[in-house]
Amino acid sequence: MRNWAGNVSFSAARLCRPSSLDELRTLVAGSRRVRALGTGHSFNRIADTTGDLISLAGLPPVIEVDSANRLVEVSAGLRYGELAGELHRQGFALHNLGSLPHISVAGACATATHGSGDQNATLAAAVAAVEMVTPDGELRVLSRTGDTAAEFFGSVVGLGSLGITSRLWLDIEPAYSMRQHVYDNLGHDQVLEHLDQILASAYSVSLFTGWQPDPVYQVWRKRRVTAEDDGGAEPVFFGATAAPVARHPLPGMTGDNCTEQFGRIGPWHERLPHFRMEFIPSRGEELQSEYLVPRPLAGQAIQALARISDRVAPVLQVCELRSIAADEFWLSPSYRRDSLGLHFTWIPDAAAVVPVLVEIERQLAPLESRPHWAKLYTLQTPALRGLYDRYADFERLLALRDPGRKFSNQFLEQCFTPR
Numbered sequence: 175m176r177n178w179a180g181n182v183s184f185s186a187a188r189l190c191r192p193s194s195l196d197e198l199r200t201l202v203a204g205s206r207r208v209r210a211l212g213t214g215h216s217f218n219r220i221a222d223t224t225g226d227l228i229s230l231a232g233l234p235p236v237i238e239v240d241s242a243n244r245l246v247e248v249s250a251g252l253r254y255g256e257l258a259g260e261l262h263r264q265g266f267a268l269h270n271l272g273s274l275p276h277i278s279v280a281g282a283c284a285t286a287t288h289g290s291g292d293q294n295a296t297l298a299a300a301v302a303a304v305e306m307v308t309p310d311g312e313l314r315v316l317s318r319t320g321d322t323a324a325e326f327f328g329s330v331v332g333l334g335s336l337g338i339t340s341r342l343w344l345d346i347e348p349a350y351s352m353r354q355h356v357y358d359n360l361g362h363d364q365v366l367e368h369l370d371q372i373l374a375s376a377y378s379v380s381l382f383t384g385w386q387p388d389p390v391y392q393v394w395r396k397r398r399v400t401a402e403d404d405g406g407a408e409p410v411f412f413g414a415t416a417a418p419v420a421r422h423p424l425p426g427m428t429g430d431n432c433t434e435q436f437g438r439i440g441p442w443h444e445r446l447p448h449f450r451m452e453f454i455p456s457r458g459e460e461l462q463s464e465y466l467v468p469r470p471l472a473g474q475a476i477q478a479l480a481r482i483s484d485r486v487a488p489v490l491q492v493c494e495l496r497s498i499a500a501d502e503f504w505l506s507p508s509y510r511r512d513s514l515g516l517h518f519t520w521i522p523d524a525a526a527v528v529p530v531l532v533e534i535e536r537q538l539a540p541l542e543s544r545p546h547w548a549k550l551y552t553l554q555t556p557a558l559r560g561l562y563d564r565y566a567d568f569e570r571l572l573a574l575r576d577p578g579r580k581f582s583n584q585f586l587e588q589c590f591t592p593r
């Protein structure tokens with residue numbers, strides 16, 4: 175059994191697929207070691223266990239809209255694509271989505287998965303409350319207000335280490351429409367000079383580059399349709415020109431696999447992700463890494479990468495730059511800081527990629543870059559610890575909520591020492 179990318183073989187003794195909440199609770203209570211598996215889209219061993227791997231995909235799907243309170247109750251195993259379509263049918267929307275709709279809501283929130291947008295925090299920022307199965311099989315609900323608020327902010331981005339999320343309540347808003355425009359050949363100088371205006375030019379903006387010598391960027395701008403929006407978009411954007419055909423972020427791939435472009439109006443969930451639910455997202459044969467740096471240091475981070483582009487480009491498929499708003503989750507890479515995400519889709523050759531990760535981390539270390547928990551990185555615990563103000567608080571929470579380390583695995587043991 176492998177993850178989506180095929181680079182991780184799970185060492186689980188059993189894969190369990192409970193069909194009811196009671197069955198899930200009994201399984202957890204009776205297990206010595208257990209991990210939840212979402213849709214397996216992580217690139218490292220974060221989801222692995224030597225015990226029982228539990229998929230929640232067989233639990234009855236729940237999408238219960240509470241329009242008065244602008245909330246939706248969701249069963250944790252659902253994928254964003256399944257949730258978003260139904261929400262839209264009922265006239266509602268989420269604030270943002272990642273680049274793909276294929277991932278589970280619980281798995282994405284557990285790792286601080288994010289999309290793009292100066293005002294858009296991580297997907298977990300939509301979580302108002304969460305229900306977790308505790309080591310003894312009991313249910314515990316944490317809410318962002320009230321008595322459990324402090325623990326809530328330590329738990330939602332919890333890397334699956336504090337319990338198995340069984341239900342979430344997410345903020346919703348009235349459904350909205352969007353347009354997506356793609357531009358080619360944005361110059362490196364323009365990016366360095368006008369990064370803030372470029373990233374603020376739409377609700378969600380992504381820049382893609384191959385870090386070739388004298389880099390150029392593709393720009394994806396996703397705008398919300400408003401009453402004042404005339405639908406037009408500049409044919410030239412900071413010197414970049416409107417793409418003549420539908421683009422895919424990865425060279426050599428067809429734009430048919432991607433969400434609609436050319437400014438055609440469509441629902442939020444068919445524009446916010448880059449990739450369409452009915453196709454394999456990205457390329458499939460790849461590895462990924464991502465580092466988040468504080469927004470004020472974004473220019474320095476881009477220059478640092480440009481300095482080592484000759485190391486990066488040979489093992490790179492594409493690099494994506496996105497903006498992420500600050501949030502309050504202790505382990506979120508955008509905890510209390512607006513951030514620029516520097517994402518890398520690599521060739522599927524770990525031996526060639528890892529030395530480049532070491533070099534990127536060396537370049538970005540002075541900028542306090544935090545790696546995406548679910549992707550590849552080489553930073554060790556002492557370095558990680560220094561990057562998060564609430565690291566020790568999280569370790570205390572671990573000791574309190576999972577004293578027997580039932581939900582732990584090798585990945586987490588290397589990262590955290592419960593106190």
Ligand SMILES: Cc1cc2nc3c(=O)[nH]c(=O)nc-3n(C[C@H](O)[C@H](O)[C@H](O)COP(=O)(O)OP(=O)(O)OC[C@H]3O[C@@H](n4cnc5c(N)ncnc54)[C@H](O)[C@@H]3O)c2cc1C
Pocket residue numbers: 178209210211212213214215216217220221230250251272273274277278279280281282283284285286287288289333334335337338339340455456462546548549
């Ligand atoms: C093609 C591709 C594109 C991507 N794009 C983005 C992107 O745009 N932005 C971004 O930030 N990331 C992106 N990612 C990374 C991805 O969002 C994360 O790996 C995310 O965690 C995947 O969700 P999953 O359901 O597959 O989780 P899994 O990989 O299955 O699990 C991840 C973690 O979540 C835990 N978990 C899963 N379910 C539960 C549960 N019910 N309760 C408690 N813990 C649980 C697991 O134990 C594990 O620790 C991308 C990945 C791929 C493959």
